[in-house]
Amino acid sequence: MLTWRRRGRGEKIAVVLCSLVAIVALMPLISITVIALRGDWTVWPHLVRTVLIDSTRVTGLLMLGVGLTTAVIGLATAWLVTMHDFPGRRLFDWMLLLPLAVPTYVAAYTYVEILDYLGPVQSMIRSLFGFTSSRDYWFPEIRSLGGAIALMSLVLYPYVYLAARASFLMQSASVLDVSRALGRGPVATFWHVALPLARPSAVVGVTLALMECLNDIGAMQFLGVRTLTVSVYATWTNRANLGGAAQIACAMLLVVFVLLVIERHGRRAQRFHDHGTRARPARILPLRGGKAALAALACALPVFLGFVAPALYLADAAIAELPRTNLTAYADFARNSFVLSVIAAFVAVVTAVTVTYAVRLTGSGTVRLAGRLAGIGYAVPGTVLAVGILVPLAAFDNAVDGAMRTTFGIATGLLLTGSGAALVYAYTTRFFAVSHGAIEAGLGRISPHLDMAARSLGRTPLATLREVHLPLMRPALATAGLLVFVDSMKELPATLLLRPFNFETLATTVYSYASMEMVDKGALGALVIVGVGVVPVILLARTSRTTRQVTAEGLAPAP
Known part of the structure; x- marks a missing residue:
């Protein structure tokens, strides 16, 4: 208790917020068990x-x-x-x-x-x-x-x-x-x-x-x-x-x-x-x-079968169906996917920054454990998350609606499950670990001496985060947001079970057409999803090349 009293106001807020994030992330699992x-x-x-x-x-x-x-x-x-x-x-x-x-x-x-x-x-x-x-x-x-x-x-x-x-x-x-x-x-x-x-x-x-x-x-x-x-x-x-x-x-x-x-x-x-003083690459x-031909073939086959063949088929089917495609409806589906994914990416990045900064600020093992628990959603399948999310949120919606009807005679309807908030919750919970990993790596590159310098100049922890860390972490923030955005665009199980009535995304549209054995009609949506998914792959490739260069330089022998 003395340790808690000695903490500053900013540190206390960070600990409380980090604990809340962990509780919210664990709620679907608790709900499933109940x-x-x-x-x-x-x-x-x-x-x-x-x-x-x-x-x-x-x-x-x-x-x-x-x-x-x-x-x-x-x-x-x-x-x-x-x-x-x-x-x-x-x-x-x-x-x-x-x-x-x-x-x-x-x-x-x-x-x-x-x-x-x-x-x-x-x-x-x-x-x-x-x-x-x-x-x-x-x-x-x-x-x-x-x-x-x-x-x-x-x-x-x-x-x-x-x-x-x-x-x-x-x-x-x-x-x-x-x-x-x-x-x-x-x-x-x-x-x-x-x-x-x-x-x-x-x-x-x-x-x-x-x-x-x-x-x-x-x-x-x-x-x-x-x-x-x-x-x-x-x-x-x-x-x-x-x-x-x-x-x-x-x-x-x-x-x-x-x-x-x-x-x-x-x-x-x-x-x-x-244990050598200088390792060689x-x-x-x-x-x-x-041997060269076999090596090239061994690398070309997975690329062709895993990406090129599906992409070519989707492009051909999308072009053939384009004259009969309702582009206005597809624009609505794409907008729904885009809006939900952007909101989920924003919430995931904000919560990841909160948890990561709380760990850095306090150094508490309890806070670190809370951060790890908050990231467990990535290991939980979307269908399991959906079961654990829908029931408590639906109970909350019904309770609020009943109270408002009784007190004010106003029907609020399904505030959370009917507005897409449940989907944002599912996306954020499932992909929090993705954003947390990117932001943790970005924050880890910032020297603790900058924190000390900011605090010695009278900056509060929140001001230090806003004025020092966030500007330096912009690449990590962008990467984290992009990864969550793309994963949310592709997520199907949770979207199928938690979407509001008469609400379609690109993923559910493709699924619906496929269920009716009309894959060609969903080819445009599938092609858009694949196209969006290429973006983080390019980022990974760039990061990968940087890693190769840094590794080669770090292991290179002295001149």
Whole structure:
């Protein structure tokens, strides 16, 4: 208590605000738990038999397949562009990030159209070989668990690529040279030296990919793969069983918790240091002939399949449908998406600045813990957040409406759930960790001496933040806002469940057309979402190049 009394007014406000942010972020999880406990447990055995066992099995197989495939693609491409020189290497260095711009549900919609019986691929096969029906030849079924694994992996592998590439860049040539001096070839050096050193980073990348995989609902529904996320949505909307949906959501939270434990364990005590006085960057090995061609092909295929093919199909479909497209309606959908995403980005940045500055100002372990708890929403699937958000906000709306009717005879209606505030809440909670990471990095680059100088000149903590930190953090603030904006534009599960009546965004419009097997009509909206998603990819590529230059300069030998 004495410690609290000794704090200044600004520090106390910072602590209180940080605690409130954590409480607001945790409220959906608390709400889900309460709803699940109050649900009808007599139907739980039925849910387990008919829904949970099969959904858990399918989800487990999907995550296993996506985890292994993204690890293989991400690690292989990262090793090739980092440690080898071949034609197109500099282009692939950033182009391998492009599939991040394609939402998983957009990839599913486009590939079903491309690989369908009447699509261009099978039509070309029938034309080339003279087949007249599907019985004349075998073709893999895209609407299957295997198809889902392939599609998800093609757009999620950049998470592993980014993390592994950063790790490979920081590995010193000394370690790799020792391996080669002991008789290890390039492949053995990769397996026994470079890969173990990169394992913590790869685990982080795979975990992020699996969390995105667990969050998906649009692609899984369209492909007919019944995961836990799809089961939550179906149990709530089709069976009108909110308690059952909450109980399945709790099972999903258990899966998320396991993923977080695996991620933490993968990084535990995995620090490696180069004890030399001056480390050398790893030597880039030139590839020639067939090896160079294979390396270029290995990097080109993920880019083509994960980004180029879906983007070309969407562009072609959008142009073909343009004369029949209601551009006015699309402008309204785009405006809805834009406004909600801008508000969510602003709120996320403000709350992230509050939490980050509170940690810097107080140095309190309690405040630091509150900040970490506030970021847990990124690990929670959108459907789970939606269940936990809608019920308490709807109860609040009904209570306010009832009180206003009784006291003043005025009907307020659904103030929060009917105005889009619930969506902003969901976006901010889910993507707070994204903005927090960018702002924490930006604030960490500012010397504490500037704080001391400002305070010695009589500035309050709030004035120091306003006059010193925020101007210096403008790049970090812009990056954080942009990342939250783009993620909010792409978010589908929470938007489907929390949007007001007769309210459509680009994501829900694309989903609605796909549900009616009219993907071409939603191509324009999907193309806009992909186009917006390219922006942070370009930022990541620029940051990546800067990291490569700084790493090379930092590891370069003295002249």
